Amino acid sequence: EDQVTQSPEALRLQEGESSSLNCSYTVSGLRGLFWYRQDPGKGPEFLFTLYSAGEEKEKERLKATLTKKESFLHITAPKPEDSATYLCAVQASTSGTYKYIFGTGTRLKVLA
Amino acid sequence: GAGVSQTPSNKVTEKGKYVELRCDPISGHTALYWYRQSLGQGPEFLIYFQGTGAADDSGLPNDRFFAVRPEGSVSTLKIQRTERGDSAVYLCASSLGTRGDTQYFGPGTRLTVL
Numbered sequence: 001e002d003q004v005t006q007s008p009e010a011l012r013l014q015e016g017e018s019s020s021l022n023c024s025y026t027v028s029g030l031r032g033l034f035w036y037r038q039d040p041g042k043g044p045e046f047l048f049t050l051y052s053a054g055e056e057k058e059k060e061r062l063k064a065t066l067t068k069k070e071s072f073l074h075i076t077a078p079k080p081e082d083s084a085t086y087l088c089a090v091q092a093s094t095s096g097t098y099k100y101i102f103g104t105g106t107r108l109k110v111l112a
Numbered sequence: 113g114a115g116v117s118q119t120p121s122n123k124v125t126e127k128g129k130y131v132e133l134r135c136d137p138i139s140g141h142t143a144l145y146w147y148r149q150s151l152g153q154g155p156e157f158l159i160y161f162q163g164t165g166a167a168d169d170s171g172l173p174n175d176r177f178f179a180v181r182p183e184g185s186v187s188t189l190k191i192q193r194t195e196r197g198d199s200a201v202y203l204c205a206s207s208l209g210t211r212g213d214t215q216y217f218g219p220g221t222r223l224t225v226l
Contacts, residue, residue: 004154034214043116043203043217044155087154098168100145100215102154 002027002092006103013110016077021106023088024070031091031098033071035064038085038105047073047086078110114138116218118204124224125194133189133221137206144187145215146179147203155203161187194225 003026013019025033032051036044048057050066057064061082063074073086085105092099117136125131137144143162147155157171161181169179176194181187191198201220207213 036217041219043205043219046214046216049214089154098160100157102147102156104152104154 002090002099002101004088004090004101004103006086006088006106008106009104010107011109013075013078013108015079015110015112018074018076018078020075021073021086021108022070023073023103025088025090026069027090027092027099027101029093031093033066034089034091035071035073036087036089038087044087075108078108080110080112083108083110116204116206116216118202118218118221120221121219122222122224124226126226127194127196129194129225131191131194131223133191133202133223135187135189135204135206135218137185137187137204138216141206141208141216142184143207143209143213143215144181145205145207146187146189147205149201149203149220158189191223194223196225199223199225 005024007022032049034049035047037047038044048064053068055066061076065072085107087105088103090101119134145160146158148158149155159166159172159179160168164181164184176192179189201222203217203220205215205217207215
């Protein structure tokens with residue numbers, strides 16, 4: 001069964017304390033892996049798309065990497081404004097149909 | 113440019129009533145998606161439109177849920193005989209072309225069924 005698992009469920013960091021969020025997946029026919037940021041009461045905001053193992057993308061303090069089984073979202077020297085829920089989603093292809101499966105997210109709190 | 117918009121932002125209804133939720137995608141996006149998100153969970157896929165047709169409605173939970181996109185732009189999600197378990201945030205997303213493209217989300221409609 002196609003599955004996406006994110007860990008940890010919640011993470012508290014001090015400002016400037018770097019860390020990584022994990023997204024592990026078991027899907028057939030991976031077409032892409034997506035990272036989103038979601039603030040309370042808002043829709044997910046697109047961050048990155050990764051398509052193949054070894055690929056990396058960076059944006060400000062965030063860097064996303066992809067292997068054949070998991071993706072990491074590295075946060076370098078986070079600031080309080082980075083506090084949000086980070087969602088991972090994978091797009092899988094099976095017999096010509098596509099599925100877009102989200103993980104349950106990691107709730108990040110960065111303390112000043 | 114304008115992003116995906118959804119109306120209303122909040123909807124409170126009574127059990128058994130009918131509701132309609134509206135989504136305006138990004139201009140020029142041919143693909144449109146509906147998701148449902150419960151508290152503490154990731155979005156759950158409901159239905160995907162390519163143009164005017166529903167290309168995949170496998171996520172609709174039962175026949176009380178229906179969605180249309182008659183002119184290939186605005187979409188309406190319709191829920192009949194609402195139940196308390198339908199309470200959630202309903203998210204709409206659009207993408208430029210095929211389902212492989214990045215999806216951009218609206219702010220969601222929070223539905224509360226009393």
